[in-house]
Amino acid sequence: MDQEVHFCQKFTNMNYHWVKVEGSFLPAPLNESNEVDHFLVEPKSDHELGNCLRVQDFSRDFGYEIQTNDAEVDENSFRQNRGLQLGKLSSESKSQGSSRSDTDAFEISELSATMVMEAEFNNTPVERSLTHELFSGLRTRGGCATPFEGNICNTILDNNNIHKFNTNENYLENEKISDEKGDIVASKLASCSRERRLRKPTRRYIEEFADSKSENNKGRRKPPTKDKYLKVTSTEESNHIRQVQMLTPKDELHCGTSVPVQSRSQRRHPEKHVPVSGFLSEDEPSATECKNVYSSAKICKKYDRRKHQKMWTLTEVMRLVDGIAEYGTGRWTRIKRHLFASSPHRTPIDLRDKWRNLLKASCVNIQNSKGTECKQPHASRPLPKSLLQRVYELANIYPYPKERSPKSVREATPPMYLIESNSLSFNWGRKKYE
DNA sequence: TTTAGGG
DNA sequence: CCCTAAA
Numbered sequence: 307m308d309q310e311v312h313f314c315q316k317f318t319n320m321n322y323h324w325v326k327v328e329g330s331f332l333p334a335p336l337n338e339s340n341e342v343d344h345f346l347v348e349p350k351s352d353h354e355l356g357n358c359l360r361v362q363d364f365s366r367d368f369g370y371e372i373q374t375n376d377a378e379v380d381e382n383s384f385r386q387n388r389g390l391q392l393g394k395l396s397s398e399s400k401s402q403g404s405s406r407s408d409t410d411a412f413e414i415s416e417l418s419a420t421m422v423m424e425a426e427f428n429n430t431p432v433e434r435s436l437t438h439e440l441f442s443g444l445r446t447r448g449g450c451a452t453p454f455e456g457n458i459c460n461t462i463l464d465n466n467n468i469h470k471f472n473t474n475e476n477y478l479e480n481e482k483i484s485d486e487k488g489d490i491v492a493s494k495l496a497s498c499s500r501e502r503r504l505r506k507p508t509r510r511y512i513e514e515f516a517d518s519k520s521e522n523n524k525g526r527r528k529p530p531t532k533d534k535y536l537k538v539t540s541t542e543e544s545n546h547i548r549q550v551q552m553l554t555p556k557d558e559l560h561c562g563t564s565v566p567v568q569s570r571s572q573r574r575h576p577e578k579h580v581p582v583s584g585f586l587s588e589d590e591p592s593a594t595e596c597k598n599v600y601s602s603a604k605i606c607k608k609y610d611r612r613k614h615q616k617m618w619t620l621t622e623v624m625r626l627v628d629g630i631a632e633y634g635t636g637r638w639t640r641i642k643r644h645l646f647a648s649s650p651h652r653t654p655i656d657l658r659d660k661w662r663n664l665l666k667a668s669c670v671n672i673q674n675s676k677g678t679e680c681k682q683p684h685a686s687r688p689l690p691k692s693l694l695q696r697v698y699e700l701a702n703i704y705p706y707p708k709e710r711s712p713k714s715v716r717e718a719t720p721p722m723y724l725i726e727s728n729s730l731s732f733n734w735g736r737k738k739y740e
Numbered sequence: 741t742t743t744a745g746g747g
Numbered sequence: 748c749c750c751t752a753a754a
Contacts, residue, residue, distance in 0.1 A: 637743095655748080655749085
Protein backbone atom coordinates (compact mmCIF):
# COMPACT_ATOMS: atom_id res chain seq x y z
CA MET A 307 0.00 0.00 0.00
CA ASP A 308 2.81 2.33 0.81
CA GLN A 309 4.27 1.58 -2.50
CA GLU A 310 1.05 2.43 -4.11
CA VAL A 311 0.86 5.69 -2.33
CA HIS A 312 4.39 6.48 -3.29
CA PHE A 313 3.69 5.59 -6.83
CA CYS A 314 0.60 7.65 -6.74
CA GLN A 315 2.63 10.60 -5.65
CA LYS A 316 5.02 10.04 -8.45
CA PHE A 317 2.17 9.95 -10.78
CA THR A 318 0.66 13.13 -9.55
CA ASN A 319 4.03 14.74 -9.65
CA MET A 320 4.60 13.99 -13.24
CA ASN A 321 1.27 13.86 -14.96
CA TYR A 322 -1.27 16.20 -13.76
CA HIS A 323 -3.76 15.97 -16.49
CA TRP A 324 -4.37 12.26 -16.59
CA VAL A 325 -6.54 12.15 -13.66
CA LYS A 326 -10.05 11.89 -12.62
CA VAL A 327 -12.14 14.83 -13.65
CA GLU A 328 -15.46 15.78 -12.25
CA GLY A 329 -17.90 17.92 -14.07
CA SER A 330 -17.68 18.87 -17.66
CA PHE A 331 -14.82 20.52 -19.44
CA LEU A 332 -15.95 23.91 -20.31
CA PRO A 333 -13.73 26.49 -21.88
CA ALA A 334 -12.52 28.90 -19.30
CA PRO A 335 -12.29 32.65 -19.74
CA LEU A 336 -9.34 33.65 -21.80
CA ASN A 337 -7.29 35.21 -19.08
CA GLU A 338 -7.51 32.08 -17.06
CA SER A 339 -7.13 29.65 -19.83
CA ASN A 340 -3.88 31.23 -20.75
CA GLU A 341 -2.41 30.19 -17.51
CA VAL A 342 -3.87 26.82 -17.86
CA ASP A 343 -2.20 26.20 -21.12
CA HIS A 344 1.03 25.91 -19.32
CA PHE A 345 -0.44 23.59 -16.81
CA LEU A 346 -1.45 21.14 -19.37
CA VAL A 347 1.59 21.49 -21.46
CA GLU A 348 3.98 21.10 -18.62
CA PRO A 349 3.46 17.46 -17.76
CA LYS A 350 3.94 16.38 -21.26
CA SER A 351 7.52 17.32 -21.07
CA ASP A 352 7.78 13.84 -19.72
CA HIS A 353 7.10 12.61 -23.19
CA GLU A 354 10.36 14.01 -24.28
CA LEU A 355 12.10 11.38 -22.29
CA GLY A 356 11.88 9.10 -25.17
CA ASN A 357 14.63 6.87 -23.92
CA CYS A 358 12.94 6.47 -20.67
CA LEU A 359 9.34 5.90 -21.44
CA ARG A 360 7.40 5.98 -24.62
CA VAL A 361 4.06 7.53 -25.00
CA GLN A 362 2.30 4.25 -25.36
CA ASP A 363 3.97 2.79 -22.33
CA PHE A 364 3.25 5.89 -20.47
CA SER A 365 -0.42 5.81 -21.08
CA ARG A 366 -0.64 2.14 -20.42
CA ASP A 367 1.29 2.43 -17.25
CA PHE A 368 -0.92 5.08 -15.98
CA GLY A 369 -3.94 3.13 -16.93
CA TYR A 370 -2.76 0.74 -14.31
CA GLU A 371 -1.84 3.42 -11.93
CA ILE A 372 -5.02 5.28 -12.18
CA GLN A 373 -6.92 2.18 -11.36
CA THR A 374 -5.03 1.71 -8.16
CA ASN A 375 -5.36 5.32 -7.42
CA ASP A 376 -9.03 5.29 -7.95
CA ALA A 377 -9.47 3.20 -4.88
CA GLU A 378 -8.85 6.34 -3.01
CA VAL A 379 -11.25 8.42 -4.97
CA ASP A 380 -14.32 6.91 -6.41
CA GLU A 381 -13.62 4.50 -9.13
CA ASN A 382 -17.16 4.19 -10.29
CA SER A 383 -17.75 7.85 -10.64
CA PHE A 384 -14.40 8.13 -12.26
CA ARG A 385 -15.29 5.66 -14.91
CA GLN A 386 -18.57 7.30 -15.44
CA ASN A 387 -16.90 10.60 -15.89
CA ARG A 388 -14.45 9.14 -18.25
CA GLY A 389 -17.24 7.78 -20.30
CA LEU A 390 -18.80 11.14 -20.31
CA GLN A 391 -15.59 12.72 -21.37
CA LEU A 392 -15.24 10.27 -24.15
CA GLY A 393 -18.53 11.43 -25.44
CA LYS A 394 -17.45 14.98 -25.20
CA LEU A 395 -14.28 14.22 -26.93
CA SER A 396 -16.03 12.73 -29.88
CA SER A 397 -18.10 15.81 -30.35
CA GLU A 398 -15.41 18.32 -29.77
CA SER A 399 -12.54 16.81 -31.61
CA LYS A 400 -12.86 15.38 -35.04
CA SER A 401 -16.39 14.15 -34.44
CA GLN A 402 -15.35 10.67 -33.72
CA GLY A 403 -17.71 8.17 -32.24
CA SER A 404 -17.74 7.45 -28.58
CA SER A 405 -16.93 3.81 -29.13
CA ARG A 406 -13.52 3.27 -30.54
CA SER A 407 -11.11 0.57 -31.36
CA ASP A 408 -7.72 0.25 -29.75
CA THR A 409 -6.19 1.34 -32.97
CA ASP A 410 -8.05 4.56 -32.86
CA ALA A 411 -6.93 5.12 -29.38
CA PHE A 412 -3.34 4.67 -30.39
CA GLU A 413 -3.65 7.07 -33.21
CA ILE A 414 -5.21 9.65 -31.03
CA SER A 415 -2.69 9.11 -28.38
CA GLU A 416 0.12 9.72 -30.79
CA LEU A 417 -1.72 12.64 -32.19
CA SER A 418 -2.00 14.13 -28.76
CA ALA A 419 1.65 13.53 -28.22
CA THR A 420 2.45 15.41 -31.38
CA MET A 421 0.25 18.24 -30.36
CA VAL A 422 1.84 18.26 -27.02
CA MET A 423 5.23 18.49 -28.57
CA GLU A 424 4.15 21.42 -30.62
CA ALA A 425 2.64 23.09 -27.68
CA GLU A 426 5.70 22.57 -25.65
CA PHE A 427 7.78 24.03 -28.38
CA ASN A 428 5.89 27.22 -27.98
CA ASN A 429 6.03 27.02 -24.28
CA THR A 430 8.85 28.85 -22.70
CA PRO A 431 10.91 27.25 -19.98
CA VAL A 432 9.95 29.99 -17.60
CA GLU A 433 6.33 29.21 -18.08
CA ARG A 434 7.01 25.59 -17.53
CA SER A 435 8.80 26.20 -14.32
CA LEU A 436 5.98 28.37 -13.17
CA THR A 437 3.59 25.66 -14.03
CA HIS A 438 5.58 23.21 -12.06
CA GLU A 439 5.57 25.42 -9.05
CA LEU A 440 1.88 25.99 -9.25
CA PHE A 441 1.25 22.34 -9.51
CA SER A 442 3.41 21.70 -6.57
CA GLY A 443 1.15 23.97 -4.63
CA LEU A 444 -1.88 22.07 -5.77
CA ARG A 445 -0.29 18.81 -4.88
CA THR A 446 0.48 19.81 -1.39
CA ARG A 447 -3.10 20.71 -0.85
CA GLY A 448 -4.63 17.69 -2.40
CA GLY A 449 -2.11 15.05 -1.50
CA CYS A 450 -2.50 12.18 -3.83
CA ALA A 451 -5.72 13.54 -5.12
CA THR A 452 -5.65 14.93 -8.55
CA PRO A 453 -5.22 18.59 -8.98
CA PHE A 454 -7.87 18.74 -11.62
CA GLU A 455 -10.96 18.59 -9.60
CA GLY A 456 -14.03 20.70 -9.57
CA ASN A 457 -13.49 24.33 -10.22
CA ILE A 458 -9.82 24.06 -10.78
CA CYS A 459 -10.34 21.79 -13.66
CA ASN A 460 -13.09 23.88 -15.11
CA THR A 461 -11.16 27.06 -14.93
CA ILE A 462 -7.92 25.87 -16.30
CA LEU A 463 -9.03 24.01 -19.36
CA ASP A 464 -9.58 25.53 -22.70
CA ASN A 465 -10.63 24.05 -25.95
CA ASN A 466 -7.26 22.90 -27.10
CA ASN A 467 -6.35 21.30 -23.88
CA ILE A 468 -9.64 19.58 -23.59
CA HIS A 469 -8.76 17.74 -26.71
CA LYS A 470 -5.44 16.62 -25.41
CA PHE A 471 -6.82 15.76 -22.08
CA ASN A 472 -9.63 13.70 -23.39
CA THR A 473 -7.45 11.96 -25.82
CA ASN A 474 -5.29 10.69 -23.08
CA GLU A 475 -8.29 9.71 -21.07
CA ASN A 476 -9.61 7.80 -23.95
CA TYR A 477 -6.39 6.01 -24.28
CA LEU A 478 -6.45 5.05 -20.70
CA GLU A 479 -9.89 3.68 -21.16
CA ASN A 480 -8.86 1.37 -23.95
CA GLU A 481 -5.42 0.35 -22.83
CA LYS A 482 -5.49 -1.68 -19.70
CA ILE A 483 -2.66 -3.50 -18.16
CA SER A 484 -2.26 -6.26 -15.68
CA ASP A 485 -1.44 -5.48 -12.12
CA GLU A 486 1.74 -7.50 -11.97
CA LYS A 487 3.37 -4.96 -14.17
CA GLY A 488 3.08 -2.38 -11.50
CA ASP A 489 6.51 -2.84 -10.02
CA ILE A 490 8.19 -2.60 -13.35
CA VAL A 491 6.25 0.48 -14.13
CA ALA A 492 7.10 2.01 -10.83
CA SER A 493 10.79 1.45 -11.30
CA LYS A 494 10.48 2.77 -14.80
CA LEU A 495 8.83 5.88 -13.61
CA ALA A 496 11.29 6.30 -10.82
CA SER A 497 14.23 6.14 -13.15
CA CYS A 498 12.37 8.35 -15.52
CA SER A 499 11.84 10.87 -12.83
CA ARG A 500 15.47 10.80 -11.91
CA GLU A 501 16.55 11.15 -15.44
CA ARG A 502 14.18 13.98 -15.90
CA ARG A 503 15.76 15.80 -13.04
CA LEU A 504 19.14 15.27 -14.52
CA ARG A 505 18.17 16.37 -17.93
CA LYS A 506 15.87 19.20 -17.21
CA PRO A 507 17.19 21.57 -14.67
CA THR A 508 14.79 24.37 -14.17
CA ARG A 509 15.45 27.67 -15.74
CA ARG A 510 15.74 29.24 -12.34
CA TYR A 511 18.40 26.74 -11.42
CA ILE A 512 20.28 27.49 -14.58
CA GLU A 513 20.05 31.20 -14.04
CA GLU A 514 21.13 30.99 -10.46
CA PHE A 515 23.97 28.75 -11.35
CA ALA A 516 25.06 31.13 -14.05
CA ASP A 517 24.76 34.05 -11.69
CA SER A 518 26.86 32.53 -9.00
CA LYS A 519 29.36 31.46 -11.59
CA SER A 520 29.59 34.88 -13.13
CA GLU A 521 29.83 36.47 -9.75
CA ASN A 522 32.74 34.35 -8.84
CA ASN A 523 34.60 35.36 -11.94
CA LYS A 524 33.41 38.90 -11.97
CA GLY A 525 36.03 41.57 -12.05
CA ARG A 526 38.88 39.29 -11.27
CA ARG A 527 41.38 38.07 -13.71
CA LYS A 528 43.00 35.74 -11.32
CA PRO A 529 41.30 33.50 -8.84
CA PRO A 530 40.18 35.52 -5.89
CA THR A 531 42.75 35.41 -3.19
CA LYS A 532 41.64 35.63 0.35
CA ASP A 533 42.50 38.87 1.90
CA LYS A 534 44.43 38.38 5.02
CA TYR A 535 42.26 40.87 6.73
CA LEU A 536 39.11 39.31 5.44
CA LYS A 537 39.72 35.92 6.88
CA VAL A 538 37.56 34.25 9.41
CA THR A 539 39.88 33.26 12.15
CA SER A 540 37.75 31.55 14.72
CA THR A 541 34.38 29.98 15.11
CA GLU A 542 33.60 32.44 17.80
CA GLU A 543 34.20 35.22 15.39
CA SER A 544 32.19 33.57 12.69
CA ASN A 545 29.30 33.22 15.05
CA HIS A 546 29.60 36.83 15.80
CA ILE A 547 29.64 37.55 12.12
CA ARG A 548 26.45 35.69 11.61
CA GLN A 549 24.76 37.84 14.15
CA VAL A 550 26.07 40.90 12.47
CA GLN A 551 24.77 39.74 9.16
CA MET A 552 21.35 39.29 10.54
CA LEU A 553 21.39 42.78 11.88
CA THR A 554 22.84 44.34 8.79
CA PRO A 555 20.47 45.79 6.22
CA LYS A 556 20.01 43.47 3.34
CA ASP A 557 20.94 45.93 0.66
CA GLU A 558 24.35 46.29 2.16
CA LEU A 559 25.15 42.66 2.25
CA HIS A 560 24.86 41.18 -1.16
CA CYS A 561 25.76 37.78 -0.05
CA GLY A 562 23.09 35.73 -1.71
CA THR A 563 23.13 34.81 -5.31
CA SER A 564 19.58 35.90 -5.73
CA VAL A 565 20.37 39.40 -4.63
CA PRO A 566 20.96 41.72 -7.54
CA VAL A 567 24.60 42.22 -8.11
CA GLN A 568 25.88 45.62 -7.51
CA SER A 569 27.81 46.90 -10.42
CA ARG A 570 31.35 47.91 -10.00
CA SER A 571 30.66 51.47 -11.01
CA GLN A 572 28.09 51.64 -8.30
CA ARG A 573 30.45 50.27 -5.78
CA ARG A 574 33.11 52.73 -6.64
CA HIS A 575 30.99 55.73 -5.85
CA PRO A 576 29.29 55.09 -2.60
CA GLU A 577 27.72 57.63 -0.43
CA LYS A 578 30.28 59.06 1.85
CA HIS A 579 29.15 60.25 5.19
CA VAL A 580 31.57 63.08 5.48
CA PRO A 581 31.30 64.90 8.73
CA VAL A 582 30.30 68.49 8.41
CA SER A 583 33.05 69.80 10.57
CA GLY A 584 36.57 68.57 10.80
CA PHE A 585 37.52 65.14 11.97
CA LEU A 586 35.30 62.73 13.61
CA SER A 587 35.38 62.62 17.29
CA GLU A 588 38.74 61.81 18.66
CA ASP A 589 37.31 58.79 20.28
CA GLU A 590 38.35 55.66 18.60
CA PRO A 591 35.54 53.61 17.25
CA SER A 592 34.64 51.02 19.76
CA ALA A 593 36.35 47.75 19.27
CA THR A 594 33.05 45.94 19.10
CA GLU A 595 31.79 48.25 16.44
CA CYS A 596 34.82 47.75 14.30
CA LYS A 597 34.62 44.08 14.83
CA ASN A 598 31.00 44.04 13.86
CA VAL A 599 31.38 45.92 10.66
CA TYR A 600 34.55 44.40 9.45
CA SER A 601 34.06 40.92 10.60
CA SER A 602 30.97 40.85 8.46
CA ALA A 603 33.22 41.81 5.62
CA LYS A 604 35.27 38.78 6.34
CA ILE A 605 32.45 36.44 5.62
CA CYS A 606 30.80 38.27 2.83
CA LYS A 607 32.98 39.17 -0.08
CA LYS A 608 30.48 41.59 -1.38
CA TYR A 609 30.67 43.64 1.71
CA ASP A 610 31.62 47.08 0.57
CA ARG A 611 34.00 48.95 2.79
CA ARG A 612 33.34 51.99 0.72
CA LYS A 613 29.89 52.10 2.11
CA HIS A 614 31.20 51.95 5.61
CA GLN A 615 34.19 54.14 5.30
CA LYS A 616 35.75 55.04 8.55
CA MET A 617 37.00 58.55 8.58
CA TRP A 618 40.46 58.94 9.86
CA THR A 619 40.46 60.56 13.21
CA LEU A 620 43.16 62.93 14.22
CA THR A 621 44.26 60.39 16.75
CA GLU A 622 44.73 57.81 14.06
CA VAL A 623 46.62 60.20 11.85
CA MET A 624 48.92 61.10 14.66
CA ARG A 625 49.45 57.51 15.43
CA LEU A 626 50.25 56.85 11.82
CA VAL A 627 52.77 59.66 11.78
CA ASP A 628 54.29 58.31 14.92
CA GLY A 629 54.54 54.92 13.37
CA ILE A 630 56.23 56.27 10.29
CA ALA A 631 58.62 58.23 12.43
CA GLU A 632 59.43 55.07 14.24
CA TYR A 633 59.51 52.50 11.47
CA GLY A 634 59.74 54.60 8.35
CA THR A 635 57.58 54.39 5.28
CA GLY A 636 57.09 51.20 3.44
CA ARG A 637 56.72 49.16 6.57
CA TRP A 638 53.02 49.41 6.77
CA THR A 639 52.47 45.97 8.06
CA ARG A 640 54.77 46.59 10.96
CA ILE A 641 53.12 49.89 11.75
CA LYS A 642 49.78 48.26 11.54
CA ARG A 643 50.87 45.51 13.86
CA HIS A 644 52.38 47.72 16.46
CA LEU A 645 50.25 50.83 16.40
CA PHE A 646 46.96 49.81 14.85
CA ALA A 647 46.53 46.42 16.36
CA SER A 648 43.40 47.67 18.07
CA SER A 649 41.99 49.05 14.82
CA PRO A 650 41.01 46.04 12.77
CA HIS A 651 39.48 48.27 10.13
CA ARG A 652 42.82 49.83 9.26
CA THR A 653 44.80 47.65 6.95
CA PRO A 654 48.40 48.27 6.00
CA ILE A 655 47.10 49.44 2.67
CA ASP A 656 44.92 51.91 4.41
CA LEU A 657 47.87 53.25 6.34
CA ARG A 658 49.85 53.66 3.19
CA ASP A 659 46.98 55.33 1.40
CA LYS A 660 46.48 57.67 4.27
CA TRP A 661 50.11 58.55 4.25
CA ARG A 662 49.92 59.32 0.58
CA ASN A 663 47.01 61.59 1.25
CA LEU A 664 48.89 63.26 4.04
CA LEU A 665 51.74 63.94 1.68
CA LYS A 666 49.36 65.45 -0.78
CA ALA A 667 47.85 67.58 1.90
CA SER A 668 51.21 68.83 2.98
CA CYS A 669 52.11 69.66 -0.60
CA VAL A 670 48.86 71.55 -0.97
CA ASN A 671 49.75 73.55 2.03
CA ILE A 672 53.19 74.22 0.60
CA GLN A 673 51.73 75.62 -2.54
CA ASN A 674 49.26 77.69 -0.66
CA SER A 675 51.91 79.07 1.54
CA LYS A 676 53.84 80.06 -1.56
CA GLY A 677 50.89 81.91 -2.85
CA THR A 678 50.28 79.46 -5.66
CA GLU A 679 46.69 79.19 -6.56
CA CYS A 680 45.66 75.85 -5.42
CA LYS A 681 42.43 74.21 -4.64
CA GLN A 682 41.86 72.93 -1.21
CA PRO A 683 40.09 69.68 -1.56
CA HIS A 684 39.88 69.02 2.12
CA ALA A 685 38.99 72.41 3.38
CA SER A 686 36.33 70.89 5.53
CA ARG A 687 38.90 68.89 7.38
CA PRO A 688 41.91 71.06 7.93
CA LEU A 689 44.92 69.34 9.37
CA PRO A 690 46.72 70.96 12.22
CA LYS A 691 49.75 72.80 11.04
CA SER A 692 51.92 70.98 13.47
CA LEU A 693 50.81 67.73 11.99
CA LEU A 694 51.52 68.91 8.48
CA GLN A 695 54.91 70.04 9.57
CA ARG A 696 55.72 66.69 10.85
CA VAL A 697 54.40 65.03 7.74
CA TYR A 698 56.59 67.24 5.68
CA GLU A 699 59.67 66.47 7.69
CA LEU A 700 58.93 62.82 7.71
CA ALA A 701 58.49 62.96 3.98
CA ASN A 702 62.00 64.30 3.73
CA ILE A 703 63.41 61.64 5.98
CA TYR A 704 61.36 58.76 4.62
CA PRO A 705 60.59 59.73 1.07
CA TYR A 706 57.63 58.10 -0.45
CA PRO A 707 57.36 56.63 -2.88
CA LYS A 708 60.68 55.00 -2.50
CA GLU A 709 61.39 54.66 -6.18
CA ARG A 710 61.05 58.30 -6.82
CA SER A 711 64.09 60.35 -6.21
CA PRO A 712 63.75 62.06 -2.88
CA LYS A 713 65.35 65.12 -4.43
CA SER A 714 62.06 66.46 -5.61
CA VAL A 715 60.80 66.42 -2.09
CA ARG A 716 63.93 67.71 -0.47
CA GLU A 717 64.48 70.48 -2.91
CA ALA A 718 60.99 71.70 -2.55
CA THR A 719 60.70 74.98 -0.84
CA PRO A 720 59.65 74.49 2.73
CA PRO A 721 56.16 75.68 3.43
CA MET A 722 55.68 78.97 5.04
CA TYR A 723 54.44 77.52 8.22
CA LEU A 724 57.69 75.61 8.38
CA ILE A 725 59.78 78.63 7.60
CA GLU A 726 57.96 80.73 10.08
CA SER A 727 58.53 78.21 12.77
CA ASN A 728 62.08 77.55 11.75
CA SER A 729 63.23 78.09 15.23
CA LEU A 730 61.27 75.08 16.22
CA SER A 731 63.22 71.98 16.84
CA PHE A 732 61.44 68.79 15.92
CA ASN A 733 61.46 65.79 18.07
CA TRP A 734 61.26 62.90 15.67
CA GLY A 735 60.19 60.43 18.18
CA ARG A 736 56.70 60.33 19.46
CA LYS A 737 55.77 63.79 20.30
CA LYS A 738 52.78 65.63 21.45
CA TYR A 739 50.90 67.85 19.10
CA GLU A 740 49.72 71.17 20.27
C1' DT B 741 52.78 37.90 1.52
C1' DT B 742 53.82 42.64 1.24
C1' DT B 743 54.39 46.77 -1.14
C1' DA B 744 53.93 50.20 -4.86
C1' DG B 745 51.27 52.42 -8.06
C1' DG B 746 47.25 53.71 -10.54
C1' DG B 747 42.27 54.24 -10.61
C1' DC C 748 39.11 52.50 -0.82
C1' DC C 749 39.94 49.08 -4.67
C1' DC C 750 42.66 46.50 -7.93
C1' DT C 751 46.75 44.75 -9.94
C1' DA C 752 51.60 43.91 -10.71
C1' DA C 753 55.86 43.15 -8.93
C1' DA C 754 59.20 42.12 -5.47
